[in-house]
Amino acid sequence: MCHYIESICIEKGQILNLSFHNKRFNTTRKELFGSSSFVNLEDFINAETHFERTKCRVIYDQEIIDVSYQPYKLPSINCLSLVFDNEINYQYKSTDRNRINQLFDLRNDADDILIVKNGLVTDTSFCNIALWNGMEWETPAKPLLKGTRREQLLSNFTIKERNIYLEDIYTYNKIRLFNAMIQFGEIELMINKFTLKNTIHKNA
Template sequence: MCHYIESICIEKGQIQNLSFHNKRFNTTRKELFGSSTFINLENYINAETHFERTKCRVIYDQEIIDVSYQPYKLPSINNLSLVFDNEINYKYKSTDRNRINQLFDLRNDADDILIVKNGLVTDTSFCNIALWSGMEWETPAKPLLKGTRREQLLGDYTIKERNIYLEDIYTYNRIRLFNAMIQFGEIDLMINKFTLKNTIHINS
């Protein structure tokens, strides 16, 4: 059975972006299970004892099933393999990552993948992205998953939504990867033939 996940960053004993996690968590419960009871994740998370960056993983369906904690190390990402898949769907953050994992396994010698769906750039295997236009940071308007940090960055006008077509990607000069655990700017790559490599079509 498929369950759903909130991956929450704890740092210096504080839960990061709690309101955005609560919103997505309760929206998922309502849309998939018809649950209208609000649950505050803060009541289920022991943050005070975690001072280093820690990944809190909440597994749930209609109710919370499990809460676990793991020290987090920033991954080393230096290049991405372009993968085309027009059928992939990951609207809800779930434990079923089979399709994403299949695409990730095709990356050859790249560190991660950048998924293109119907001609539009979306996400990597575990991050939302933003690209620098020379004037502003633009993020795909149709990501696979609307991440909590993405929502926070949109809310404070750090990034702006736009449909980003693959043929336009080299008009940008930098790409940033981010998610609940990775701060905006911690993974920042120049866009060139060395950072975007290979082209793999699954279905198109």
């Protein structure tokens, strides 16, 4: 049976971005399981003892199944491999990452992948993205997953949504990778032939 995940950042004893995690968690429970009761994740998380950046992993279906904690180290990402998959679907953050893992295995010597679906740039294997057009940061309007940090950045107008087609990607200067554990600006790459590599098709 497939379960669902909230990956939540704890730092200096504080749960970050809690309201957005609560919203996605309860929306998933309602849409997939018909659960109408509101559950506050804060009631299940022990944040006070974690001062370094820590990943809190909440696994759930109708109810919370498990809560675990792991120290988090920022990954080193210097280049991305472009991969194409028009069938991939990861609308809900689930434990079933088989399709994403298959695409990740195609990365060759790149550090991660950038997934293109139906001609549109989406996400990496574990991050949402935003691209700098010289004036503002734009994020794909159709990501694989609407991440909690993405929703927070949209809400405060740090980024804006746009359909980003593959053929337009080199009109941007920079790309940022971010998720619940990676703050906006911590991973940033210049866009050139060295950072975007290897166009590979999973299916057409």
